[in-house]
Amino acid sequence: MTRSYTLVQLRYFCAVAELENMTAAAAALNVTQSTLSSAVAQLEQVMGTPLFTRLPRRGLRLTPAGRRLHERSLLLLEDADQLPGLVREEGPTLAGDLTVGVFGPLAPFRASLIFEEFEREHPGVNLSFLEGDQEFLRRALRDGKCELALMYDLGLGGELPRRVLRRIPPHVIVAPDHPLAATPEQPVSLRALADEPLILLDLPHSREYYLSLFKLLGAVPRIRHRASGYETVRAFVARGHGYSVLNQRLPHDLTYAGSPVVPLPVVEELPPIEVLLVRPAGTRPTLKSRAFEEICLRVYGVAPVVSID
Numbered sequence: 001m002t003r004s005y006t007l008v009q010l011r012y013f014c015a016v017a018e019l020e021n022m023t024a025a026a027a028a029l030n031v032t033q034s035t036l037s038s039a040v041a042q043l044e045q046v047m048g049t050p051l052f053t054r055l056p057r058r059g060l061r062l063t064p065a066g067r068r069l070h071e072r073s074l075l076l077l078e079d080a081d082q083l084p085g086l087v088r089e090e091g092p093t094l095a096g097d098l099t100v101g102v103f104g105p106l107a108p109f110r111a112s113l114i115f116e117e118f119e120r121e122h123p124g125v126n127l128s129f130l131e132g133d134q135e136f137l138r139r140a141l142r143d144g145k146c147e148l149a150l151m152y153d154l155g156l157g158g159e160l161p162r163r164v165l166r167r168i169p170p171h172v173i174v175a176p177d178h179p180l181a182a183t184p185e186q187p188v189s190l191r192a193l194a195d196e197p198l199i200l201l202d203l204p205h206s207r208e209y210y211l212s213l214f215k216l217l218g219a220v221p222r223i224r225h226r227a228s229g230y231e232t233v234r235a236f237v238a239r240g241h242g243y244s245v246l247n248q249r250l251p252h253d254l255t256y257a258g259s260p261v262v263p264l265p266v267v268e269e270l271p272p273i274e275v276l277l278v279r280p281a282g283t284r285p286t287l288k289s290r291a292f293e294e295i296c297l298r299v300y301g302v303a304p305v306v307s308i309d
Helices: 007-019 022-029 033-047 064-087 104-121 134-142 206-216 230-238 287-299
Strands: 052-055 059-062 096-103 125-132 148-152 162-168 171-174 197-201 222-227 244-246 262-264 273-278
Touching: 007 022, 007 033, 007 064, 022 033, 059 064, 064 096, 096 104, 096 134, 096 287, 104 125, 104 148, 104 230, 104 287, 125 134, 125 287, 134 148, 148 287, 162 287, 171 230, 197 206, 197 230, 197 244, 222 230, 230 244
Parallel strands: 096 125, 096 148, 197 222
Antiparallel strands: 052 059, 148 273, 162 273, 171 244, 171 262
16 A cells, blocks of 8 residues: 655655754744654655654754655645646746755855846745855755755766856956056966966865966966955955956956956966856756746846756
């Protein structure tokens, strides 16, 4: 006889999977922790396998079976939410939660605009962003903490489905009193700058990309400072501590401290960074994540496609 489970149990399970903590999930669902624990235990009994690994003082982690159930549960719950509208022959009305990962240096540029567009078109969806570095987001996709992520093409490997949103070439920034700042429209040689002090954006995979640019040119940069914050790098450059190489460029050249930097194009042909929309491998996108994809394509000015999976 087929063992049964309920949609409520699946919803409770998904909340625990996303928050990795029974107490936090119970508070989010407004139920008691004992109710939640019982629902998860019953679901594990129905599935015939543990869904979580209990880690002392570190909360819960999905087992491989739990990850597979989480992926399928999101689709099943979404279909269930669409059922009343389908019965009434109405178009789909998206509802529920959608978590999207976003690479930290990308977040200030497009995340708020994408959020506004998505919220206006799909007010029933609670969209939240999970911000972190490339490695953090790669793990979040693997562990089911986000359905898709806005990332760079750095350190991903070939197993994750992705859609290219933009290709951004590297550029140099210098302080206003730097000799090269007098002619900002004139391309500069990155190879010629290698002997000057470099302020390196020191994030996992980002630093390897920037150092690889010098290696391609047969040069070794003289690193003066390493900083993990995009704006910290710009602030050090603005104060005259050195130059830097970046990709994303703000619509203005002021730093948080109010001092400007001067962006300069690079004369050498160097590989750009690709801005990607990335999904977990082997999953079928939900309607909510497809709607987010459409907004991203529109914001980045990319011709729409049926799917990125």
